[in-house]
Amino acid sequence: MSHITAKELALWQAQDFDFELLDVRRAGARAEHGAQIEGAQWHDPAAWLDWKDGIGTQRPAALYCAKGHEIGQGLTTALRVLGVDARYLVGGMQGWLDDGRPTQPLNGSGVPS
Numbered sequence: 001m002s003h004i005t006a007k008e009l010a011l012w013q014a015q016d017f018d019f020e021l022l023d024v025r026r027a028g029a030r031a032e033h034g035a036q037i038e039g040a041q042w043h044d045p046a047a048w049l050d051w052k053d054g055i056g057t058q059r060p061a062a063l064y065c066a067k068g069h070e071i072g073q074g075l076t077t078a079l080r081v082l083g084v085d086a087r088y089l090v091g092g093m094q095g096w097l098d099d100g101r102p103t104q105p106l107n108g109s110g111v112p113s
Contacts, residue, residue: 001073002080002087004062006099009089012062013039020061024048024075025093029066035103037064037096045071052082060085068092 004012012019023030023040030042043051045065055061061084065072072088079086089095097103 002076002085003068003090004087005090006096006101009037009062009096010099010101018059020055020059022055022061022063022075023093024063024071025066026071029093030106033093035105037093038102038104040064040104045075048075048078052079055079055082055084055086057083057085060087062087062089064089064096065092067094 009021011017021037021040023036023042024045025033025042026045030036036042061079063072063076063079063086065075065088068089068091072092076086076088091098
């Protein structure tokens with residue numbers, strides 16, 4: 001299965017690589033943490049059938065969930081079947097944090113501050 005490491009994702013960001021960054025953590029996990037990886041757009045994983053067609057096939061997509069397991073890997077597989085060059089973040093948000101990478105705080109309504 002296609003994946004991306006925290007180091008590789010940080011390199012994509014630093015080089016202004018053209019890609020979509022999707023935060024697919026459950027709403028509760030996202031709110032509990034209170035932050036996201038800069039540039040990410042949140043998509044409710046429970047409603048993926050509603051947003052899947054809005055993910056373009058012209059550029060790669062990197063997805064992250066809380067820990068890089070079922071949600072991130074499952075949605076990566078589903079999007080790849082639909083023709084998206086998708087990859088999940090190894091370790092998810094926790095892996096990103098464990099690697100010492102920066103985050104962007106969310107305001108009270110769940111959007112970046």
